[in-house]
Amino acid sequence: xxxxxxxxxxxxxxxxxxxxxxxxxxxxxxPSLFWYVQHPNKGLQLLLKYTSAATLVKGINGFEAEFKKxxxxxxxxxxxxxxxxxxEYFCVVxxxxxxxxxxxGIGTKLQVIP
Amino acid sequence: xxxxxxxxxxxxxxxxxxxxxRCSPISGHKSVSWYQQVLGQGPQFxxxxxxxxxxxxxxxxxxxxxxxxxxxxxxxxVNALLLGDSALYLCASSTxxxxxxxxxxxxxxxxxx
Numbered sequence: 201x202x203x204x205x206x207x208x209x210x211x212x213x214x215x216x217x218x219x220x221x222x223x224x225x226x227x228x229x230x231p232s233l234f235w236y237v238q239h240p241n242k243g244l245q246l247l248l249k250y251t252s253a254a255t256l257v258k259g260i261n262g263f264e265a266e267f268k269k270x271x272x273x274x275x276x277x278x279x280x281x282x283x284x285x286x287x288e289y290f291c292v293v294x295x296x297x298x299x300x301x302x303x304x305g306i307g308t309k310l311q312v313i314p
Numbered sequence: 315x316x317x318x319x320x321x322x323x324x325x326x327x328x329x330x331x332x333x334x335x336r337c338s339p340i341s342g343h344k345s346v347s348w349y350q351q352v353l354g355q356g357p358q359f360x361x362x363x364x365x366x367x368x369x370x371x372x373x374x375x376x377x378x379x380x381x382x383x384x385x386x387x388x389x390x391x392v393n394a395l396l397l398g399d400s401a402l403y404l405c406a407s408s409t410x411x412x413x414x415x416x417x418x419x420x421x422x423x424x425x426x427x
Contacts, residue, residue, distance in 0.1 A: 243404075301370045304356030306356045307356050
């Protein structure tokens with residue numbers, strides 16, 4: 201079984217300050233982990249993906265995430281928030297034990313204050 | 315190249331009716347998966363199809379069914395609609411069945427009255 205817990209439903213940061221969106225996962229197998237972003241009235245877009253290579257993963261738009269097996273975490277960070285980062289972010293786990301079943305977290309809504 | 319296209323964009327049905335949602339994947343993609351996103355929640359996996367065969371199924375009742383056609387487009391069918399089926403239905407395509415990047419369409423917003 202696999203699951204994802206996004207620890208914050210809403211995060212508010214000021215423009216230019218760091219962003220931290222937290223995600224913990226549970227998986228019976230070696231998981232692949234993803235972060236997707238959903239802007240209002242737009243489709244989901246992949247930010248970054250971890251598949252057992254380097255534990256620090258760099259994504260688009262300056263985002264990165266670090267896979268920590270001991271903490272079962274995959275937190276998303278960005279050094280400096282931009283107004284265009286305001287969106288909903290989903291942490292996703294996909295186990296490698298079988299078919300491509302993916303499990304989404306409930307999402308974290310990021311607000312960026314000017 | 316066109317992205318993943320879904321039709322219709324919005325749909326209103328009444329309880330007990332049947333609905334068919336359609337999805338065209340990105341050219342060259344052979345895998346299509348379907349998700350239900352209820353307001354305020356993350357998308358939930360419904361089905362994955364690859365090369366016209368079902369490769370994965372989430373925890374949804376038998377009222378939900380899907381198929382994939384030879385051109386890799388897909389339909390999601392829902393019978394005996396319930397109020398709780400009201401949601402955004404998302405389709406995603408990818409090249410295979412592994413952990414490739416998923417490309418999502420903009421979804422079909424289904425309202426059941």
